[in-house]
Amino acid sequence: MVDQGNPNLQKIISINAYKNEYYQFQNNALQKIEKLSYDKRNFVVSTLDAKDFISSLIEISVNIPPEDLQDAIELKAYDDLGLDQAVEYVIRFIEAPERKTDKLRYFHVFVAEPEVLHETFDSVREQVKYIDYIYPKPYLIQNIYEKDILDAYGVHGFLYFQKEDAFLALFKDGEYLYSKSLKYSFENIYERFCELYGERVDEEAFYDMLQNEGLKTSNFDYQDQLMKLFSEIFLYVNDILIYAKRAFDIEKIDMFYAGSESGPILGLNEYAHTYLGIESNDFDFDYEMEKGEWYIDQFHYLSVLEAIKDIEGEESPNFTLFFRPPPFVARRSGQFIITTIATVVLALSLPVYNYTYDTYVKIVNEKLTKEEKQLNELVTSIKREISSLEAKKKDVLAKIKAEKDLFEKKKKILSAIYDKKVNYPMKAKTIVSFGNDMSKFNVKVTKIIDEDNSFTLSLYSTSEKKITQFIKYLTDKYERKIHTDIEKIYKDEKTGIYQGDLKVTVL
Structure with missing residues (x-):
């Protein structure tokens, strides 16, 4: 029984509407169910992926009375975020009390479009008739601190991969600070891998490889492309962290946690530590619930913990538009x-x-x-x-x-x-330096194309090995100052000359 102060409630139902995946929590056990059904005694919750809402921090005058707070925050959100005035967005918020000053209050605001909510949850609503709470997914991580699974001290980063989305979230002293949807969902990772590999591989086999072997696959043909791909991912994550640290006055990130809806990815923590310079562990915690599977998506546990608090009378940011029907007499x-x-x-x-x-x-x-x-x-x-x-x-x-x-x-x-x-x-100094380096390897350049913070060198040489050695020399010599990339080196059959376009990005 899930009584938690309400004897009429029998179970908590946690729904992943994106994957049509359902779990029920009863008697401290979280078990998968194959089909949804309507039961007014169930407390039904779900989550909204980070890609489907906007998260921002806004400031409001402390002089605004409580009865006008909702209207003031919504008006500020429309102006600050440049929202379409013709659309009635679903806007939810929580206060950030640690940032309050004598003149201003700060609120984390979550904004979603009603159309997106209907597209995502209408099919679920048809089965269960109502959804009590729809949580912004990254916000739920705070339950890890409230359950004393992690110490609420310092700044922690969380990276989570899903099939259709991925996100980065930051928490400071156990409180939500920042979150952002990332472009590297599992689907995008798969497409990018095929692009790097040069041909399409079986999609399910690729996902199975990530889940079972991670980034240390025994397939040597895949290994180089995986290394290049996840190096690219963590460079992208590092850029976001640099922005967040500047925006929120963060001196350093003390710990990092990385995981996915399918389970820990072997080797992911090593990449996080290498490219971010932060100690990293698996985003996989013990919530002291009985379970029937070796791994369950972390956000089913976190949704259950948040639902228990809501049943007991606490309030959470709630995107639901699918409320319970009123009592008969109403x-x-x-x-x-x-x-x-x-x-x-x-x-x-x-x-x-x-x-x-x-x-x-x-x-x-x-x-x-x-x-x-x-x-x-x-x-x-x-x-x-x-x-x-x-x-x-x-x-x-x-x-x-x-x-x-x-x-x-x-x-x-x-x-x-x-x-x-x-x-x-x-750029001029870098190109001159490259000219000196090219002479060491008997590599010449026929054309230079300048594009913002990068330029492309059209290289040629009598030997493919010399071009390769030259690129490796640049990478070692200018480590963390430039990023080099060359798609291919090809040979002109008439002249016997090897050519390739080297793209150099100044970091």
Whole structure:
């Protein structure tokens, strides 16, 4: 029994709507179920992937009263995030109390489109009739700290791969700080691997290899491409961490956890440690629940833990649009049936009915007249407030536009100055240095193409080995200063000359 303060609840049902995967929690056991069914005694929860919502930190004046907080946050979210005014987004938020100042309060805001919620969960709703809570997935990681599985001290990073999504999340002292959807879902990893490998491999066999052998596969034909691919992934993750550290004033990340919905990936922690310089462990924890499988997606456990808190009266960011039906007496059909029964009973006693009905009509009329007067006063007040706010908003937007225009103008000037003083000399110096290096290996260049922070050298030599040695020399000599990439080296059959285009990115 899942009583948790509510004896009417029998089970917690955790749903992954993206994979049509369902688990039930009862008697401290988490078990997979093959089919969903409606039962009003079930507490039904699910999660929304990071790719399907926007997460941001916004600031609000401390002077805003509690009754106006929701409206103020929504208005700020529309302005700060540039949301489409024609769309009524689903906006949820939690406060970040540790950032509060004398003048400002800060809130983590989660924004989703109703259309996306319907596309993702309508098929599930048809089976269970309602979904009590839909959580923003990365937010649930806080339960790991609340269950004392991890110490709520320092900054921790979490990297999680799924078939259709992947995300990076940061928590500071056990509190949600930042999350971002990544472009490297398992599907994208598979496509990128095939691109690097030069031909398509069996998709299911590729996923099985990752799950069973990880990045240390025994298939030597795959090994080099996997190394290149995950090096690319963690360089991308490192760029995001650099941004997050700057945006949230993070001095360092103390620990990193990496995993996937299919289980730990062998070798993933070594890549995290190598490319991020952070000690890394598996994102795979013991939640002290009985289970019937060797591995269950971590977010089924975390959804259950969050659901237990909600049953006990705590509140979580909730994207659901699929609420439970109201009690019978609160439904229109229920009210109709009750009214009908009452009418029949009254009809059996006409005098009593006439007297009672006449009294009822008078009371209702008096109540409606009073309510009408109150509503008219409220409408007039609201219209005046809207007119005032619209005028203020128009003035603020004009000032913001002027400031943005001035900022963009100055930004372009500074970028141009920086590019001329720093990037151009750096590129020129790097190309001259490459010229000296090429002479050592008898490698020549026929063309240089300059593109922002990178350039492409069209190389040729009488020997493919010399070009290869030259590229390896550059990689070793300029480690962490440049990134080199060459798709292929080919031989001109007429001249016997080997050629290739080397792309160099200045880091």
